[in-house]
Amino acid sequence: MKAILPLCLLVATLHLTVPSLTQTDHHSAESQSTDLQDQHPHEGGALESCQQIVPSNTDFAFRFYRQATTQEPVKNIFFSPVSISSAFALLALGSRATSQAQVLQGLGFNLTNTREEEIHNGFHHLLLLLTHPGSQVQLSMGNTLFMDKHLKPLKTFLKDIRKLYKGEVVSSNFQNSTEAKKEINDHIKNKTHGNINQILKDLDQNTLMVIINYIYFKAYWENPFNVKGTHKDYFHVNAKTSVEVKMMTRDGFYKTYSDRKLSCEVVQIPYKGDVAALFILPNEGKMKQLEDSLTKDTVSKWEKSLERRRIEVYIPKLFISGTYDLKKMFMNLGVTDVFSDRADLSGITGKPDVKVSNAAHKALLKIHENGTEAAAVTGTDFLPHSVPPVVKFNRPFLLLIIDQYTHSIFFMGKIVNPTEK
Structure with a gap:
């Protein structure tokens, strides 16, 4: 019988609230480890290494999205694909034989085209680029392996997860499950600045190892919405149901694109820094057609076709979350061995008798004006006296939050009901 390894891949917190970046945020970012400081964020070699994995990560994001929407067709969806991918890639580092091949293929890698070493190096450089100090986006992302104190991880594994995945190993007393659970929950609470208290x-009882993956992201709109403009309005969940929401509005210049083929409007709203949100509004009754057409080529086409124009945009204030049983979803993607008695995770402890018992991911999204009235006034575009076209996100829409430098999808979601907790 295999010992059990719950893999809790958790915690994507997206937090967009505070009016301005404080000094402490800036300094805490700058005091990150020295290997990050040595790494110039826009180093060509690092970007080249990332490009080995970003297309597969993007494919994985859409495959995962389809799994999520199949399980809950009429619910909000929200997750961090880059976070889930990095945690399972770390698991692949400790896997061997078929277990490893299944994990990497489940993540969308073609192992005849891409060597395992290139995959791990790609994630290493991606994590460096995404979390570089001095960025105007506050992002902390990492992986922690909680291991029973009687298990000894291999030195090579410890060295590799530190170097490649900014991972850490914490020795825990799993004989006392209450104590171990508290230690893990406290660790995540600390890493996500109190946003997630319980994972x-x-x-x-048989748990010997838990992997926790977390991502905490905080960003500020390049042009905040004026708080005075926020008003009550209706969001049409479906033909029969409408809910009251707080609707933010802004008249300004945005990059937009009307995709006639897919019957949708695309609006890019930039954050300060290298990150932008793509809001995608399908015409009535066209959500399914849009979802079926989601590929990396579709998103690439949208990004290339965006043109700056003046619009009046309406977006609901949001606070939603998504929680996923990754074991179930990865098994549907063909990753079965690591969860069974056939698991070979001998790259972690040197012993083959460990398996993954469960895996979970939780992501939160908060969208807010994040500007004071004063800041909103200074951020106003100079506008001529004509009436711009209106784009109103008052029915189900898709959202992608994308790092513009590496083209990685930080977060992906479908907002079906902004009031659903």
Whole structure:
């Protein structure tokens, strides 16, 4: 019988609230480890290495999205594909044989075209670029392996997860499951600045190892919405149901594109820094057609076709979350061995008798004006006295939050009901 390894891939927190970046945010970003400081964020070699994995990560994001929407067709969806991918890639680092091949193929890699070493190097450089100090986006992202104190991880594994995945290993007393659970929950609470207080509700008696993956992201709109403009309005969940929301509005210049073939409007709203949100509004009754057409080529076409024009945009204030059983979803993607008695995770401890018992991911999204009235006034575009076209996100829409430098999808979601907690 295999010992059990719950893989809790958790915690994407997207937080967009504070009016301005404080000094402490800036300094805490700058005091990150020295290997990040040595790395110039826009180093050509690092970007080249990332490009080995970003297309597969993007494919994975859409495959995962389809799994999520199949399981809950009429619910909000929100997750961090880059976060899930990095945690399973770390698991692949400790896997061997078929277990490893299944994980990497599940993540969208073609192992005849891409060597395992290139995949891990790609993630290493991607994590460096995404979390570089001095960025105007506050992002902390990492992986922690909680291991029973009687298990000894291999030195090579420890060295590799530190170097490649900014991972850490914490020795835990899993014989006392209450104590271990508290330690893991406290660790995540600390890493996500108190945004997620509980990731583990209970621990199996046979648990020997838990992997926690977290991402905490905080960004500020390049042009904040004026708080005075926010008003009550209706969001049409479906033909029969409408809910009251707080609708933000702004009249300004945005990059937009009307995709006639897919019957949708695309609006890019930039954050300060290298990150932008793509809001995609399908015409009535066209959501399914849009979802079926989601590929990296579609998104690439949108990004290339965007043109700056003046619009009046309406977006609901949001606070939603998504929680996913990754074990179930990855098994549907063909990743089965690591969850069974056939698991070979001998790259972690040197022993083959460990398996993954469960895997979870939780992501939060908060969209807010994040500007004071004063800041909103200074951020106003100079506008002529004509009436611009209106784009109103008052029915289900898709959202992609993309790092513009590496073209990585930080977050992906479908907003079906902004009031659903």
